[in-house]
Every structure is written in C-alpha cells, then in structure tokens.
Amino acid sequence: MTPSRNPSVRRPDAIRTLLAALVLTLAACGGGDSAEQAETAPPPPPPAPKEEVASESVADVMKRLGIDRRVKMDESERPGMGDVAADTRRLEAVLKFFDAMVKGDADRLRPMLSKADQETLELMLKDGQWAAATGGIDRVTLGCCAGSEQEGCVTLAVFTIGDRFDAQLWNLPDVEKVAFVAVAQPPGILEQLKGSKTEPRVKQWNDSLRAMSERAKQPDEKVELGQQDRSIGGEGGDGESAPGGSPSDTPDAPKGPGKRKPGGPSVPAPKGPGGPGGPAGPG
Numbered sequence: 001m002t003p004s005r006n007p008s009v010r011r012p013d014a015i016r017t018l019l020a021a022l023v024l025t026l027a028a029c030g031g032g033d034s035a036e037q038a039e040t041a042p043p044p045p046p047p048a049p050k051e052e053v054a055s056e057s058v059a060d061v062m063k064r065l066g067i068d069r070r071v072k073m074d075e076s077e078r079p080g081m082g083d084v085a086a087d088t089r090r091l092e093a094v095l096k097f098f099d100a101m102v103k104g105d106a107d108r109l110r111p112m113l114s115k116a117d118q119e120t121l122e123l124m125l126k127d128g129q130w131a132a133a134t135g136g137i138d139r140v141t142l143g144c145c146a147g148s149e150q151e152g153c154v155t156l157a158v159f160t161i162g163d164r165f166d167a168q169l170w171n172l173p174d175v176e177k178v179a180f181v182a183v184a185q186p187p188g189i190l191e192q193l194k195g196s197k198t199e200p201r202v203k204q205w206n207d208s209l210r211a212m213s214e215r216a217k218q219p220d221e222k223v224e225l226g227q228q229d230r231s232i233g234g235e236g237g238d239g240e241s242a243p244g245g246s247p248s249d250t251p252d253a254p255k256g257p258g259k260r261k262p263g264g265p266s267v268p269a270p271k272g273p274g275g276p277g278g279p280a281g282p283g
Contacts, residue, residue, distance in 0.1 A: 055084050055087070055088060056088060057075060058073050058074075058075050058078050058091065059075075061088070061091055061092060061095060062095060065092060065095055065096060065099070066099075067095045067096075067099045068099050068102050068103060070102045070137060070138065070139050070140060071095060071098050071099055071102060071140055071142065072139060072140065072141045072142065073094075073095070073141070073142040073143070073144075074143070077142065077143035077144060077197075077198050078091050078144060079091050079094065079144040079146075079153050080144075080146070081146045081153065086175055089175050090144070090153045090172060090175050091144075093112070093172060093175065093178045094142060094144060094153070094155050094172070095142075096108075096112070097109065097112050097170075097178075097180055098140050098142060098157060100112070101134060101137075101140070102134065102137045102140055103134075104130065104131065104134035104135060106121060106125055106130060109121065111178075112178050112179065112180055113179065113180055114179045114180065114181045114182075115179075116181075116182075117180070117181065117182050120182075136161045136162060137159055137160075137161055138160045138161060138162065139159070139160040140157050140158070140159050140160070141157070141158045141160075142155055142156070142157055143155070143156045143197070143198030143201075144156075144198060145198045145199040145202055147171060147202070150171075150173060151171040151173060152171055152172050152173035152174060152175070153171070153172040153175070154169065154170070154171055154172075154198075154202050155169070155170045155171075155172065155180075156168075156169055156198050156201055156202055156205070157169075157170065158190075165190055166190075167185065167189055167190050167193070168182065168183075168185070169182075169183035169185070169202065169205055170182055170183065171183060183205070183209075184209060186205065186208040186209055186212060189205060189208060192204060192205075192208055193205065
C-alpha cells in the first residue's frame, strides 16, 4: 500500500519559493530608483498636428458676397487677429459695411452702426448730407489691423471722390455683434499719414488725436487776456478765433455716416496721400 502524501509537509518550502519569486518580480518591475525609471520611461507621443483651416482670399469673399467693384482691399491688409474663422467673419463684415456705404444704402448700413452713429445717419438722411456724401464715391481703399481690446478690428478707409481724397477710421469691437464705431478725424489727417501700410497709419491717426487732447488740457492765459483786451478796447471783432480756440484744435467728426456735426460730405486733401500709389498704396 502506497503511503498517502501529506500536502502540509512541503508547504513551507512552497511558500518560501513563491515569496522569493514574488520579491524578484517586484524588484524587476518597480523596485529600482524612481529617477532611473523616469530616465528609462518612453517619451509621451507627440500631440496631433493642428488641422489648418484654409482662409478664403479677399477676392473670393468679395465675389461670393457680390461686393461693389469700387471697394478695394489688398490681401495683405485683411483682418488678421489670429483666428482664421473669426477673421473671415470680420472681413465679411467690413466688406458688407463699405459696400452699403458706396452704394448709399442707408437701410443696409443702419444695423451695422453703433447707436450713436445710427442717430447721426438719421440726421444726415434728413438734411440731405447722406446723398451728398455717398453720391460721388469713385473708390474706397480699405486696410485692417488689430486695435486694443476695446477697439477690436480697426479699419482705415480712404475714399476717392473725383480729384479729392477723404479718410475715415472705424472700430469693430465685437465680431459676434457687428456695430461699427466711427473714430474722430483730426484736421488735415491725410497730410499727417505716412507710408502705405494700415497699422502704422492707424497709430499716426491715434497719436494725432492724443496730441490734440493734450494740447486742449494746457492752460492758455493768453486766450483769456486776448479776449479781455478785445472786449475793453472794442477791437478784434472781425470774427478771428483767439489762439488755442481755432478749429484746428478740434478734431473733425468722421465724414460720411460717422459725421457728428454739420459740414460738407468730404474735404479736399493732397492728391496721392501715402505716395504715388494712391491714397493707401496700390489697390
């Protein structure tokens, strides 16, 4: 008769063998130095490449929207604030806005204006300035750049009206809620704008406005004395403005729908501002 095997006889040896094997396995898998593990760990996979959104050319957008041929914009002067989709919407808004302006279409333009400029448009319609301001537009050359957070997309528009030139500056703070805001126009601004690129010319425009604002803050005792002398002596009543009070110290309102005070639809300007290429360089 074969003696029966007792499993408990070899259990201690089996347990020791199992534990030893487990220790060796743990040492091989994770018992080393953590710094060594970091060095030997495989690098993470590279991020998936961003899918590039192809931007539609200015010419294609103009064709798709049926923009008037008098509206001109160079490809290099389109809105470019980093988001291709949003920039395309900005481009569409700018083109539609000035398309309505050159066509004299107040009904289309009205909902794209800020509240203040809508009120100005109504005044211009009533007194006939709108028709006078838009009836003779031969061409408008546009250029866009990024402004401050409050300004959003800034558009410089240089109009050709017969043999004259006129300029406007408009801000589009929010592309999701299109409401263009007219920027005040410094007197003789076209003579002050240098170069042909929009961004530096917008800076020159804003610098001119700031300089005028600073001059307006300066005390001018001579003005008070001059006014007093004329009053006492009864002279100086020829209608001349006192120093510091001339119209040149007050920015003009933007011409066209941004105009906020009575006046002509446009002002004469030197021919070819910005160089021989025309009001804003070759279009």
